[in-house]
Amino acid sequence: MRISSLFLLHLLLVVNGWCQPGDSANHAGAHDSEEKLGTVSFPTSCSAEVQKKFERGVALVHSFEYAKADIQFQEVAAADPSCAMAYWGQGMSLFHPMSDRPTSQDLKDGRHLVQQALRTGAKSQRERDYIGALSVFYQDYAMRSHDKRVAAYAAAMEKVYRRYPDDHEAAIFYALSLLAAAYFDESLKNEKAAIDILTPLLNGLPDHPGVAHYLIHGADSPQYAKLGLEAARRYAGIAPSSPHAVHMPSHIFARLGLWQDDIRSNLAAVEAARKPDGKFRIGPHQLHSMDFLEYAYLQTGDDRKAKAIVDQVLATGPEDVDDSENGYFHNALCAFPALYALETRRWKEALALQAPADVEPFDKAITYWAHAVAAGRLHDRTAALAALKQYNAMTRLTRKSSLAYYATSLQNGHDQALAWLAFAQGKNQEALRRLRSVADDQDTVGKGEVELPAREMLADMLLEMNRPEDALVEYEKSLQTDPNRFNGLYGAARAAEQARQPEKAAGFYAQLLKNCDGTADSGRPELARARNLPMQK
Structure with a gap:
């Protein structure tokens, strides 16, 4: 399938929202x-x-x-x-x-x-x-x-x-x-x-x-x-x-890990789409650009700005959302907090996320996918199994809906949920096999631009299994298809350290610090560790 992203399901709808009559x-x-x-x-x-x-x-x-x-x-x-x-x-x-x-x-x-x-x-x-x-x-x-x-x-x-x-x-x-x-x-x-x-x-x-x-x-x-x-x-x-034209370059910037270009592009797109009175209202263009901004801020370690975007969306009432954007808004209510919790490694927070009752089943699937990943990270097999069952239920409901063709886009999330369940159950080889299959698919067509790479997850699993050499191979592959990701660089640095390859580790840490230059107030412990290592002084 050409579209594998949970976070970008509403790309199938959003352009219609972008194109509402205006001045x-x-x-x-x-x-x-x-x-x-x-x-x-x-x-x-x-x-x-x-x-x-x-x-x-x-x-x-x-x-x-x-x-x-x-x-x-x-x-x-x-x-x-x-x-x-x-x-x-x-x-x-x-x-x-x-x-x-x-x-x-x-x-x-x-x-x-x-x-x-x-x-x-x-x-x-x-x-x-x-x-x-x-x-x-x-x-x-x-x-x-x-x-x-x-x-x-x-x-x-x-x-x-x-x-x-x-x-x-x-x-x-x-x-x-x-x-x-x-x-x-x-x-x-x-x-x-x-x-x-x-x-x-x-x-x-x-x-x-x-x-x-x-x-x-x-x-x-x-x-x-x-x-x-x-x-x-x-x-x-x-x-x-055209606000869409101002935003669209960020698709390539995100693919290439050019985070500052990505941020500038989407800040300009949000400004181009701003209402004449300057008030915040979710209308055409805002959400899609905010989606990309949250992701880019997270890659530069700027959790404060990323969280501000999440909070702004969650605090927005239905009266402040254009009718054309209701579908994407419901998606964002699930996707934005899930992305933030998983990217910042807040596993318990991710596991506690609740999808709003009035959103579509394929939106709720994002929340249950986040539960599955978090449960796997926490080795909570009961929660992982519950998340998979809920995810599958949302997929069945989607297949029965008028938007049944969306169900195709849920397959990769299902495979990832199975992998994390196997990991939580201690079935390491099954977990690796399932996640590797998703990663191989993404290597060609790519994930959604604001989505977690399956190969990076695979590397994380290997590192937790105390297989740093194998993990490093997968991190390096992931960074070829999804360059300059915060967690990819940090994971690669840690794997290189454990594999006794200090020069490689130093290179990954240096690139991470370069990407996050200017984010001095970041609360990420990964950055604090990178800055305090002797090799970075």
């Missing part, structure tokens, strides 16, 4: 002269009066600002009813290829819009081909699965791409379709194909939002993250008026 600014200056969404050139046969508005809509689509894009395309259709591509744009605004699946109403509306585009009649074969490709996604939606319709759309967009080799938008939308079709595929074949299409365009179209954005998505794995770094450096500057 619209206009690409190319027709609405707000200070708005910057990047530069898009998408020639159409529509009237000259609406061309810039149409291109602004496409720019908004490329930064996943779908609701604003929909409003813009509606304005185009109102100004030029003969512009068939305006209805195509509205249909694209309902698709959301990299996030939540369209609702039944979205699919019904999308089919109607495509039919309206076909009835209106595009004036060029190229436009008819774009409309025809999108119609494939909405066709027979009640009878064909979402995955099959996405794959069919990608195949249709490939034909458009090959028919119009000089059409950059065809290449960019085809690359996006490849990424959408690969959402639950572990091979990374489509991701590499998308990267190969987009990379040459990065310099040729340096101000295009879709090129940089989709390169980041394509490279969002340990295997390809470095290929997305240049796009990550550029994207926020291309489209600073």
Whole structure:
């Protein structure tokens, strides 16, 4: 499966929240002269009066600002009813290829819009081909699965791409379709194909939002993250008026362990999404950026700032949450405190966490997963077994729900819970075997960006089994796929010390201290120990 993260389950929903209507600014200056969404050139046969508005809509689509894009395309259709591509744009605004699946109403509306585009009649074969490709996604939606319709759309967009080799938008939308079709595929074949299409365009179209954005998505794995770094450096500057564009580079920064870049990116994204009155309210963009901020602060030993984020979320009442963010907010109520407790090694605190009663079963699964890990660390076999049973119950409820496809994302958590139960029961070989299987899977496709690496857990187990040489091997592997993690570096240093490899230990401690430079008030005992070692003086 392409998505393994418990903490990022609501990425399947959050983009819909990001794209709620708000104060619209206009690409190319027709609405707000200070708005910057990047530069898009998408020639159409529509009237000259609406061309810039149409291109602004496409720019908004490329930064996943779908609701604003929909409003813009509606304005185009109102100004030029003969512009068939305006209805195509509205249909694209309902698709959301990299996030939540369209609702039944979205699919019904999308089919109607495509039919309206076909009835209106595009004036060029190229436009008819774009409309025809999108119609494939909405066709027979009640009878064909979402995955099959996405794959069919990608195949249709490939034909458009090959028919119009000089059409950059065809290449960019085809690359996006490849990424959408690969959402639950572990091979990374489509991701590499998308990267190969987009990379040459990065310099040729340096101000295009879709090129940089989709390169980041394509490279969002340990295997390809470095290929997305240049796009990550550029994207926020291309489209600073999109909070999503300001945040998105942090996906690559987190993959590469560039914590200060990650922190700056998400602080800027939170600021870009702030309400005009400056008051705190959980709306589009805040939670996702806060999710990344908590994780990055924990990697730099800044527990105080990480805990402040957790406390702020837990203290937020439902009246201060936009309706669009309720799903992600419920997820955060479980994920944020679980991450904090586990990353700071507060095992009893993690075991005591309680999920709110009114959240979805797949949200509660995060809490029970945290219980399983903590119980394993505490060698509490009774609590570990109870956590596994509760986790499995939440998985069954998810399979029976309208969001049954989320259950796939719970498999890795289930395997980890089994591993920690075996560890608590003293079945060390079984524990290692189960956790190694998850780790091997993550080595290729990666974990969620704000998730604990299974291989680091495997190394922790080995170190506790008094096998420091084996633990060091696993820590070093983990740091290759998830570089600069606080606990990974500290664990590697401890394993190297116990394996009588002082030079390696010194290197890991030095990197840990470098990452945490400027966090002088950290209460982490690991940092205090690293600072007081003779080798660091």
